Amino acid sequence: MSSVWTIPYWETAYRLFMAVLLGGLIGWERERDAHPAGFRTHILVCLGSALIMLISIYGFSEFMKEENVRADPARLAAQVVSGIGFLGAGTILRHGLTVSGLTTAASLWVVAGIGLAVGAGYMFGAVLTTILALVSLELLNRLEKILVRRHRLKKIVVSVRDEPGKLGEIASLLGRMGASIRKVTIDEGDLEDDWLNISFTIRLSEEISTTQILEEVRRVTGVKEVRSG
Structure with a gap:
């Protein structure tokens, strides 16, 4: 099994740069409308998730040589999925009778998932999820405004x-x-x-x-x- 010391540097750099790119695309859409979590926040969430996934997969391979030690790459990733809820909760704001920021909190959750997918090397799922998220945030937002006027x-x-x-x-x-x-x-x-x-x-x-x-x-x-x- 590969370890963080044997995985090629270009592979690590490629996955981390892809996390920055995909997370930045969704963050830019949020930034344009001045939402609580924007460009930099989404990049950092996606990048951090990718790094944690890399560590989870490759960071403990040396311990696998010992007897009675089982590998579970999903354990660190699971902490990202649960931990992102605290950051998402910080974007949910209440103004009078209106609650805002739910969509931004959901986008952070999706970006964390994209980062985990990139870290695991599942680029097709990460790219497709990014495209679908952008369609949901941008095109459906326009459709909603059209329906509101109608x-x-x-x-x-x-x-x-x-x-x-x-x-x-x-x-x-x-x-x-x-x-x-x-x-x-x-x-x-x-x-x-x-x-x-x-x-x-x-x-x-x-x-x-x-x-x-x-x-x-x-x-x-x-x-x-x-x-x-």
């Missing part, structure tokens, strides 16, 4: 004075006008600021337009600005 989902952002009951007052107004609220995000800004930015994702009926919604919300007492997101 179903008349609109986003409006309301800058309102931080007073009790304002969120409920605006939500009630939207309901009376026939708009169905799908998601609400609250940006509190600075603690000393008296204003809140509330984002509503709403589904409009055929009888009402976004312009009508904006005009009615502007009339609410305490509203400073309303815009379509």
Whole structure:
């Protein structure tokens, strides 16, 4: 069995550079949209996973010569799969009523798997997984936006004075006008600021337009600005 001392240097370098390339491709997609974990984070996760897999396969071959010693290359790899959950959890953020970062956490988990595959020399699986991940993150994201527009989902952002009951007052107004609220995000800004930015994702009926919604919300007492997101 090969060891870290006998495996060719070019083979080690090839696998580690492939981990940087494949992890960087997915990280670049996350970086462009300013997600919590971007280009460098994905590269480091993939690179580290590949190195751990190399050590797991080739790092302990010298001990295999002893009696009653069994090799299990999957043991270190299993720790990567479970340990990546801690890093992924750090990318999941909660803003008001909205939770974001789940897709980025999933991409980190996939990148860790890609790194393990590269470290094991399974390049076909690693490259194909990278392609499929990019398709899921990029093309399906565009498809989702198209479907959102088709179903008349609109986003409006309301800058309102931080007073009790304002969120409920605006939500009630939207309901009376026939708009169905799908998601609400609250940006509190600075603690000393008296204003809140509330984002509503709403589904409009055929009888009402976004312009009508904006005009009615502007009339609410305490509203400073309303815009379509």
